[in-house]
Amino acid sequence: MKVGDIGNYHIERVTLQGEGVARPEGKVMFIPACLPGEDVQAKVTQVKKNYSRGELLKVVTPAKGRVDAPCPVFGVCGGCQLQMMDYPLQLSVKEEGVKDALHRLGRIKDAPVGPALGTDHPWRYRNRVQMHLQRRSAGSLGMGYYRYNSRELIEHDDCPLLPKSFPPVLKAVRSLIQDIDREGELPFRHLVLKRANPSEEIMLIFVLAEWRSQYHSKIKSLACQLIDKEKKLVSVYININQKEEGEVLGREYPLYFGKERLEEQMAGGLRLQIGPASFLQVNPRQTEELYRLTAEACALTGLETVIDAYCGVGSISLFLAKQCKKVVGVEEVEMAVEDARQNAALNGIENAEFLAGTVEDILPAYLKDGNPVNVVVLDPPRKGCHERVLDAIVDARPSRIVYVSCDPASLARDTSRLVERGWQIEQAIPVDMFPQTGHVETVCLLSK
Ligand SMILES: C[S@@+](CC[C@H](N)C(=O)[O-])C[C@H]1O[C@@H](n2cnc3c(N)ncnc32)[C@H](O)[C@@H]1O
Structure with a gap:
């Protein structure tokens, strides 16, 4: 060949x-x-x-x-991988993907997986988008996603995964930047939109390569005109990211206009304040299902102490708080921990404590101090958990571990370490949080 x-x-x-x-x-x-x-x-x-x-x-x-993929840039844009399949087939591919990862990568032969939990809304489900901005010339600004495995910009006005309210905001942003910053002085890199439910209020974060005081008047004019023009846009932040590669958002937020935070309300009445640096699950309908399955797997009776590792704004902690004695959330982003503490107060929850720092630093020390734990929920980013975290949990001997994973490969690696130490996968349920894409979330219950 x-x-x-x-x-x-x-x-x-x-x-x-x-x-x-x-x-x-x-x-x-x-x-x-x-x-x-x-x-x-x-x-x-x-x-x-x-x-x-x-x-x-x-x-x-x-x-x-x-099926015919409905999006005209499918196959070129790096966002979606499965649009050429009908939805039932997508679900079965995801179930097979999780099984394959556990069996082949994790060498866990008998893990009971599936069936994948789908949604009635496989389009326009995302409440967050990251767009890349590139100057083509002083007067013209490109905005779009990247081609798969490349930095080439794929421009498309109406991604079918985004809510209907996003494209008008994106168009207004592009046209106003072209009016206000004709010379191309502002070093835009990316922008992020986040939308809260059910208010549908939107936060916009402009990511710039650097910050200089002379940018202030143009940025202020841009933000104020946008907030004035787009009624659902209530908050504009500036973020600085000096790195070209890697994460879209940098650590500095020097300026904001409008509201400081969005408020997300979940079906059970839980209210969550979300700041610009805080993680929010992208598919609000399926998040309710994800948390329901997580709570079922925890099987709480009201007497347990729960650790919610990688807790973001405290969503899972606060979802579980009424069903247990105490919940302790751990999260590395300080702004998210502040949000989590405010969210506990906002919801009148007094049995939730939040610790700021990396799980690999905080959790081993916390457990070594003899603090009790009955159930551990792990919801790490795609790279999974540090080995120190898994070792500390095994030594603390909780009765259950509920691993909420957004990457089957790191789930397989981490659970196989736990299986080697005598733990067993009771069930692994794939949850389709990301229809049309190859991504899949899994709620995996382990016991000993
Ligand atoms: C997949 S999100 C889950 C958030 C939350 N459980 C939820 O459902 O919204 C992962 C979270 O882990 C945080 N994180 C990433 N690496 C971390 C680490 N090493 N230690 C602590 N938190 C971390 C991220 O900031 C993010 O908030």
């Missing part, structure tokens, strides 16, 4: 990245945008020792579940 060869291939399965897997000559070949069971024609684009890659030329025999 060599680059440029054209051949017909049978797709055995699909990865969470939306790539079909074929096995020509016994070696793995990845071909994007294929469905399991399809016969396709593809051109070889890369040949490595253990695998190759191809470009899909034609679907020869389409499989059940193939």
Whole structure:
């Protein structure tokens, strides 16, 4: 096989990245945008020792579940991977993706997984978006997502995952920046929109490469005109991020206009104040399901002490507080911890305590001091938990660990460490928080 060869291939399965897997000559070949069971024609684009890659030329025999992707930039934009599948097939691919990670990466053969919990609203579900800004010339500003694995800007006015209220705000931002900053003086890098439910109020965060006092008047004019024009836009923040690569948001927030925080209200009546640096789950409907499953897995009787590690603004802690004796949240972003403390007060919750710092620093010391723990909830970012965290939890001997994961690979790695130490996966339920994309959340209950 060599680059440029054209051949017909049978797709055995699909990865969470939306790539079909074929096995020509016994070696793995990845071909994007294929469905399991399809016969396709593809051109070889890369040949490595253990695998190759191809470009899909034609679907020869389409499989059940193939649909036309509605978004015109699907396949080019890096945001979605599964739009060419109908929704039931997406759910089964996610369930298989979690099983495969636990079985193959975690070497946990008998983990009971699934079925994946879907949603009635697989479009326009996101309450947060990050857009990248690039100056094309002094008078013209590009705004969009990046192409997969690249920094090339893919411009598209109406991403079908965003709520209807976002595109008008994005258009107004672009046109006002072009009016107010004709010379291209302001070093914009990105912007972030966050939307609260059910008020639908929006916070806008402009990310700049640096801050200089002479930017103040232009920024003020931009923010005030935007807040005046877009009625749902109630808060504008400036964030400074000097790094070109990596995280979109930097640590400094030198300025804001309008409201300091948004307020999210959950179905059970829980109110959450959200600042600009605080994490908020992106799919509010499915978040309710995620937290309901988390609470079910915790099986609290009112007598337990719960640790909520990686707690953000305290959402899971406060969701569980009424069902347990005490909950202790740990979070590294100080602004989020301030939000969490305010949120406890706002909801009249007195049995929740929040500690600021990394879980790997705080939790081992906290548990070593002999503080009691019955149930541990872990909801780490994609990279998963530090080994120190898992060791400290094992030594503290809680009765349950509920691992809420947004990455099947790190879930597999971390749970396999726990399984090696005598823990057992009781159940792992994938929750589809991110329809059309290859991302999947999993609520995994472990006991000993
Ligand atoms: C997936 S979010 C979960 C937040 C929260 N449980 C929720 O449902 O909204 C992960 C959180 O962990 C925080 N975080 C990331 N790494 C951390 C670390 N090493 N120690 C403590 N917190 C961390 C992030 O700031 C973020 O708030």
